Amino acid sequence: MDGLLQNLGGCGVFQVLFTFSVLISQLSVAFSSIFMAFGNYNPGWRCLDNDGDVSISETQRHRNKSKLTTAFYQTGNVQNQVKSMNDENTLSFTTDFMFTLATSINNSNTSVYITDDTDAACKDFRTCQAIYFNPEASTIASEWELVCDQSWVLSLITSLQMVGLLVGALIVGYLGDTFGRKWTLFSSVGFNAVLLTLSIFSSSWQMFAGLRFLLGISSGVISFLPHAYISEFIVQKWRSVVSSLPVWTFGAIVFSVVALVFKDWKHLHIFNAGLSVLCFLPAFWVPESLRWLMVKQKDEKSVQVVEKIARWNKVKSVPFEDVSAISRNVKEELEMIKRSKFSKRALVLRLFKRDKLVISLVVGALWFMNDLVYFVTSFGVSDMPGDFYINLIIISSTDLPGNFIAFVIPNIIGRKRALFGSLFLLSLTLFVIVVTDSLAEPSDFKRVAILVLVILARTFQNIGFCVQVVYVNELYPTVIRSTAMGYGGFLGSLGAITAPYLLPTTSGSFFISYLVMASAVSICSFLPLLLPETKGKQMPDL
Numbered sequence: 037m038d039g040l041l042q043n044l045g046g047c048g049v050f051q052v053l054f055t056f057s058v059l060i061s062q063l064s065v066a067f068s069s070i071f072m073a074f075g076n077y078n079p080g081w082r083c084l085d086n087d088g089d090v091s092i093s094e095t096q097r098h099r100n101k102s103k104l105t106t107a108f109y110q111t112g113n114v115q116n117q118v119k120s121m122n123d124e125n126t127l128s129f130t131t132d133f134m135f136t137l138a139t140s141i142n143n144s145n146t147s148v149y150i151t152d153d154t155d156a157a158c159k160d161f162r163t164c165q166a167i168y169f170n171p172e173a174s175t176i177a178s179e180w181e182l183v184c185d186q187s188w189v190l191s192l193i194t195s196l197q198m199v200g201l202l203v204g205a206l207i208v209g210y211l212g213d214t215f216g217r218k219w220t221l222f223s224s225v226g227f228n229a230v231l232l233t234l235s236i237f238s239s240s241w242q243m244f245a246g247l248r249f250l251l252g253i254s255s256g257v258i259s260f261l262p263h264a265y266i267s268e269f270i271v272q273k274w275r276s277v278v279s280s281l282p283v284w285t286f287g288a289i290v291f292s293v294v295a296l297v298f299k300d301w302k303h304l305h306i307f308n309a310g311l312s313v314l315c316f317l318p319a320f321w322v323p324e325s326l327r328w329l330m331v332k333q334k335d336e337k338s339v340q341v342v343e344k345i346a347r348w349n350k351v352k353s354v355p356f357e358d359v360s361a362i363s364r365n366v367k368e369e370l371e372m373i374k375r376s377k378f379s380k381r382a383l384v385l386r387l388f389k390r391d392k393l394v395i396s397l398v399v400g401a402l403w404f405m406n407d408l409v410y411f412v413t414s415f416g417v418s419d420m421p422g423d424f425y426i427n428l429i430i431i432s433s434t435d436l437p438g439n440f441i442a443f444v445i446p447n448i449i450g451r452k453r454a455l456f457g458s459l460f461l462l463s464l465t466l467f468v469i470v471v472t473d474s475l476a477e478p479s480d481f482k483r484v485a486i487l488v489l490v491i492l493a494r495t496f497q498n499i500g501f502c503v504q505v506v507y508v509n510e511l512y513p514t515v516i517r518s519t520a521m522g523y524g525g526f527l528g529s530l531g532a533i534t535a536p537y538l539l540p541t542t543s544g545s546f547f548i549s550y551l552v553m554a555s556a557v558s559i560c561s562f563l564p565l566l567l568p569e570t571k572g573k574q575m576p577d578l
Contacts, residue, residue, distance in 0.1 A: 040342075047274045048349030054269055057318030058262045059283045061225050064315050065255045066287025067308040068228070069201075070414050072194045073428060074295045074304065075176035077418050078183055080149025083164035158184035173299040180241040189241055191536040194415065197248040197255075198536075202529030204256015209519030211257065216328055217265040222319035224257040229312035236305050260525040264517045267509040268327040269345075275506045282439035285498070288432035296425040327514045386516050387523055395511055398563045399520070400527035402459075402504055405560045408531035408538070409462070409497045409553055413490055416539045416549075420487055427487075434491045438498030445499070450571040451507040452564050455500055459561035462496035465489055466554035473547050510570035 149170045150157045161167065161184045169178040176182065182189045204224075211220040231251045238244035267275050294307055326345075329338040345351075387396045413431065420427045438458075446454045469489045472482065504524075512520040538549045 046271050048345075048351075050345045050348035051270050051274075053348070054322055055266050055278055055281075057322050058221065058266055059278075059281060060318070061221060061258050061262060061315045062283045063287035063290070064225070064228055064232075064308055064312040065258045066284045067291045067304075067311065068197075068232070068251055068255050069259075070288055070291060070432070071301075071304065071308075072176070072190070072197065073415050073417050074291075075301060076190045076194070076415060077173065077175045077424055078151050078177045079173040079175060080151045080170040081161070081178070081181075081183065082149050082168055082170075083160055084166040084168050085164055161185075175301055176241070176244065179301065180244075182241065189245075191539075193241065193245045193248055194536040195533050196245050197252040198411075198529055198532035200249040200252020201256040201259070201532060202252075202526055204253040204258075205260055205522045205525030205529050206256075207253075207522070208257045208260050208525065209516070209522030212261050212264065212522070213328075213516065213519055216332075217261060217268075217325045218319070218322060219324075220257060221261050221265060222316055224254045224261075225312055225316045225319075228254045228258065229309050229316065232305050232309035232312060236302050236309075256525060256529065260521040263505050264509055264521045265325055267506075267517075268325045268514065275509065277443055278506075282436055285432065285435035285439055288435070289429065292425070292429040292432045295428065299425075331514055387512075387520055392512070394566055395568075396520070396523065398566055399504075399508055399511070399524050401560055401563055402455075402500075403524040403528035404531040405556050406497060406501050406504065406531070407528035408535055409466075409493070409557065410501070411532045411535035412538050412549060412553065413494055413497075415536060420483075420490070430487075430491065431494065434494040435498040438495045439502060441495075442499050442502035446503050446506065446571070450569050451503055451510070452567055452569050455503045455507060455564040456561060458496050458500035458503065459557060459564070462493055462500060463554055463558035463561050465493040465496060466550055466557055469493065470547060470550050470554055473550065507564075507567070507570065510573070511567070 150160075167181065169181075176193065177187075177190060180186075180189070208220065228251065231247055231254065235244060235247045235251070238247065263278070266278055270278060291304075295304060298304055298307070323341045323344055324337065326338060326341045329341060386392070417427050417431050418424055420431075442454075445457075449457075469486060472485055472489065508520055508524055509517060538552065
């Protein structure tokens with residue numbers, strides 16, 4: 037098959053356009069996956085019970101600048117402007133009045149917003165009759181007052197999304213291998229756009245959490261299928277390059293910038309829904325996987341795809357004889373597989389055949405560990421020193437060096453050594469973070485040092501992940517390649533589900549969180565040594 041692709045132009049115009057058309061789907065997934073880093077952010081709240089500028093007649097919990105519920109506010113010489121009476125307990129006010137009220141609250145001498153869930157702060161939150169959230173940002177935490185005793189809900193929402201990601205990873209292999217790569221990918225992108233739009237109209241955190249679960253399923257499919265899809269159209273030397281393209285990183289950076297601009301969870305969902313629609317448009321141009329069509333013995337469609345590749349790459353002599361030869365070989369091998377008892381087993385069980393057992397166990401462990409480290413450092417950005425939005429942009433940008441390094445290293449020293457080296461350096465960095473946190477005295481220098489070390493750890497983690505993606509695609513044959521990616525994503529999703537409960541909330545838990553990660557990575561770093569090297573070898577089809 038690699039010979040056929042080489043005769044069709046190798047890495048030509050078609051491969052470039054195809055790679056771009058498929059990979060842009062991951063922009064929306066990056067948005068969705070790290071959204072809860074913003075959604076978990078507590079912009080701060082304050083109790084208005086004893087505010088001299090504001091008097092409250094009844095119990096009120098304020099979440100929205102356009103509406104006050106069961107309350108009657110008087111702010112100095114500001115005249116209340118009642119627009120309408122919705123019911124006996126609810127007053128709606130004009131936007132101008134609410135802007136004046138918010139300005140009065142923000143400019144009062146006692147306008148200090150509480151962002152920490154300390155015992156004293158949470159005691160005030162439970163007894164306060166009038167809670168006002170900082171209008172600087174509208175997040176999931178502020179929308180449904182998920183702080184203090186309700187802060188566990190944020191971890192639950194995040195975990196439900198990751199459970200959905202796990203389900204998506206489970207079904208992507210079956211869907212991709214049964215119905216084809218193209219149909220599976222772009223139907224999930226369309227489903228993604230619908231779910232994001234519905235999320236905007238969530239009336240409760242329970243409804244929002246349910247939609248995040250479904251969003252996780254579609255995101256899981258989109259996350260793990262593209263690289264297997266693309267690898268089946270490009271020759272071996274370009275696979276590590278494609279797997280290292282910083283599409284996810286670019287999506288995370290764009291998300292961080294958009295979050296800084298909008299600072300509103302609904303606006304972020306609108307932006308992402310529009311992005312998903314744009315990502316769906318290439319479905320009208322990209323073809324089905326040539327390898328998959330041949331394995332499924334769809335000869336006529338295979339020829340059409342070959343002609344399309346040749347046309348875009350301006351190859352004058354189409355190697356139809358190669359197509360016929362490959363098709364005959366595939367049919368013969370399929371007949372042999374059908375006669376074997378193993379062919380009757382489920383696709384996922386083929387991952388644990390004797391010659392693939394060790395490989396699959398190692399792949400699962402590495403994927404779990406990689407996702408655990410990634411999401412703990414992503415979701416924990418609000419606990420880092422400095423401005424939340426600047427930190428979010430910095431953490432999102434730290435993956436870029438890893439992407440560029442992963443362009444070159446695997447093709448020089450091989451997949452096995454590159455993966456081992458990046459994970460070993462990651463474990464050392466995490467241990468240095470643990471030592472720095474336990475020995476250094478609290479100071480600005482310590483906080484900055486830990487931030488720099490976390491950035492370094494994310495760089496090594498991303499190098500390892502980029503190498504891991506191309507490595508897994510080369511370790512498994514076409515008939516179970518997307519199943520293998522789905523299996524790896526399944527274990528990775530378990531790591532992502534675990535991440536919200538490993539987030540550091542205090543100095544003590546920070547030490548424990550990073551010690552657990554450092555220990556896990558140090559063990560996993562030696563596992564790649566058990567894998568066969570794939571550098572310079574052709575990808576198997578059956």
